[in-house]
Amino acid sequence: GSSWSYIGPDGERMWPKRYPFCGGVFQSPIDFHNNILQYDSTLLPIKPEGYNVPLTEQFVLTNNGHSVQMSLSPAMSIRGLLSKYSAAQLHLHWGNQDKQEGSEHTVGGRHFAAELHIVHYNSDKYPDLQTAADKADGLAVLAILIEIGSFNPSYEKIFSHFQDVKYKDQKTLIPGFNVQDLLPDRLDEYYRYEGSLTTPPCYPSVLWTVFRKPVQISAKQLLALETALYCTHPDDPAPLEMVNNFRRVQEFEERVVSVSFRE
Numbered sequence: 050g051s052s053w054s055y056i057g058p059d060g061e062r063m064w065p066k067r068y069p070f071c072g073g074v075f076q077s078p079i080d081f082h083n084n085i086l087q088y089d090s091t092l093l094p095i096k097p098e099g100y101n102v103p104l105t106e107q108f109v110l111t112n113n114g115h116s117v118q119m120s121l122s123p124a125m126s127i128r129g130l131l132s133k134y135s136a137a138q139l140h141l142h143w144g145n146q147d148k149q150e151g152s153e154h155t156v157g158g159r160h161f162a163a164e165l166h167i168v169h170y171n172s173d174k175y176p177d178l179q180t181a182a183d184k185a186d187g188l189a190v191l192a193i194l195i196e197i198g199s200f201n202p203s204y205e206k207i208f209s210h211f212q213d214v215k216y217k218d219q220k221t222l223i224p225g226f227n228v229q230d231l232l233p234d235r236l237d238e239y240y241r242y243e244g245s246l247t248t249p250p251c252y253p254s255v256l257w258t259v260f261r262k263p264v265q266i267s268a269k270q271l272l273a274l275e276t277a278l279y280c281t282h283p284d285d286p287a288p289l290e291m292v293n294n295f296r297r298v299q300e301f302e303e304r305v306v307s308v309s310f311r312e
């Protein structure tokens with residue numbers, strides 16, 4: 050029941066009034082353009098561990114009113130960072146059927162169709178996501194840019210359940226699958242910077258890894274994402290479609306984005 054939205058009186062321009070960090074430093078998302086990128090040869094490939102979750106396990110898919118989120122197993126983690134980061138949840142950001150440009154991060158000022166975020170917390174230092182969420186070294190989010198192309202059977206393992214989570218607070222169970230199949234194949238090529246949660250409370254606690262290579266889903270899959278879900282409860286007299294749930298790119302002065310790739 051958080052009191053913020055992406056549109057209207059509680060929209061992103063008003064977030065800082067209730068959530069001061071949203072008007073603070075190190076805010077995300079940002080635009081990746083040439084004169085802020087710096088090659089860093091020390092950046093290691095991201096190494097997912099425990100991502101291949103057996104069919105016998107289940108993920109909880111929830112409509113939380115802002116996005117559709119899938120709980121992840123704490124047995125899932127990523128290596129290659131200073132600490133071990135354990136997976137907590139994944140969720141998506143997208144546009145609408147008339148403007149299919151709903152990614153949060155942009156490249157050369159261009160939006161992708163959508164963006165997947167896999168949220169991890171520093172499990173070397175903190176017991177859970179809530180404790181880690183407001184700590185400077187608390188979170189690591191993997192961002193996967195999504196473009197229109199061929200049908201993606203891995204994303205379909207999530208998308209095929211949208212009819213069961215149409216409305217706020219609805220949940221359903223998804224059999225385990227290899228979450229690594231949601232990632233592009235090049236885990237060694239990415240943008241890296243210190244930023245924030247892109248939703249309130251906007252804590253500046255996120256080490257962002259945005260993969261250079263986008264993944265593809267079909268036009269039909271993207272349309273399902275853009276038209277299936279509502280921000281409101283089933284009985285709400287004023288239903289609100291869950292569309293355009295992306296924050297605009299933030300000012301990025303005197304900050305550098307490290308890249309793990311040359312040209």
Ligand SMILES: NS(=O)(=O)c1c(F)c(F)c(S(=O)(=O)CCO)c(N[C@H]2CCc3ccccc32)c1F
Nearest residue numbers: 115116118140166168178179182190246247248
């Ligand atoms: N784009 S993003 O990766 O920054 C990001 C979101 F975009 C987003 F929507 C959520 S949420 O939990 O689904 C809803 C708002 O908290 C979270 N969840 C985070 C926000 C802070 C927090 C605290 C406890 C549990 C989850 C989260 C999030 F980290």
Ligand SMILES: [Zn+2]
Nearest residue numbers: 140142166247
């Ligand atoms: Zn997100």
